[in-house]
Amino acid sequence: MADRTTDGPVGPPRAGGRTGSSALLGRSELAVDVLPAAQRLLGCVLAADTPDGAVAVRLVEVEAYRGADDPASHSHRGRTPRNGVMFGPAGHLYVYFVYGMHFCANVSCLTDGEPGAVLFRAGEVLGDPGVARVRRPTARNDAELARGPARLASLLGLGRDDDGTDLTDPASRVRLLAGEPVPRASIRSGPRVGVAAAAELPWRFWIDGSRAVSSYRAGTKRSRRRTG
Template sequence: MNGGVAQKISLFPVLDVMQLDSKNRGSLTRFRNPLPREFFNRDPRRVGRDLLGKVLVRRTGRKLLAARIVETEAYLGEDDPAAHAAAGRTPRNAVLFGPPGYAYVYFIYGNHYCLNVSCLPDGVPGGVLFRAAEPLLGIEEMARARGVEIANPRDLQKLTSGPGRMAEAFGITRERDNGKDLTSTRSHLWLADDGYPTARVLTTRRIGITKAADSPLRYVIAGSEFVSGPKGKT
């Protein structure tokens, strides 16, 4: 009923994670395949949905951080009051107006960074916000970056469930990462397709906004334990 995807995530998360993490060596091969620029040269609604199941990868020296995307939100252009691009181009949001496949990182509430990827051709604004992921590699590094301890399996959700948490776990800041090309492993921050099967997707309203709050532009992998916010029923 559920497709194998959600089941696999909910039944074997820790086992998968520990096995993968212990085999960190050689994982570069598995996650070396970045999504091409054309993937992002589309409507953010399509991109946001298709990014579910893909893997965010960060390379720091020999170490790899990797997490499977389980939740995204689409932000459009002038016709989307909730989008940073709505009020037109500024120094802050310029990446959203540039070519597709680049990191737009912003600082929010005086505390947190959030990662987006630009969509649509140069000159047309749009992006996808990364809201939550399932940790695959670099659990210890993520826990250290987040300042939390992993005492039981449920604690893994504290690492990357939420846009601010994801960014912190990956050490993403505006200063370091804004404008980086996410389609190249040379940027040391990229999005990989490791052949994971397409997930069953739920579409909901976006979280944490006041304007255009009713638009169904949030996408989550059905049944994933790693989505942010209250655990909705499926």
């Protein structure tokens, strides 16, 4: 097993204010195929202003979904009012509701008009976890605060109204900061979680050694609705 990346925290939340000083991730870094985009997103920081204060997580697990050639993707059958954000431009938040209970969040990738997105699966909370604990009081430990896509979205307060948000805009409530690229030797890949179609594709990527990475669970036909 490779050592966990030594990249330090980037852009911790400021007390009572906006999150961090790291530069925003450029749209051009996301306007590429979903596989390199997913790997670049590892180590990036997703920051949000919530009613309880600023919260930021360092992304440690993501999952890629493409378009017509990916039967597990929401965009596989073409554009709809629900999945329109997946068709670009890159860098926008695609939020969907699952099982009538949870929201999950993705960022659009590829060139404008070509569908693709990367699901935010898990993150490590940066800075003082006090606000995060207020927002996720049922978490048994800090590693669980943003472990799993529904928990991550809940922590950052992501919902239907955030669908289409430009994560590369410094004025947005939710922003994607560049962070430090994770060394390739620290990146692992494997099957996507909870999908029935194209389950063999190793399009889930995570940072080796992070306690916040979610547990692998094979999918069923019902779980296909969870895809990005």
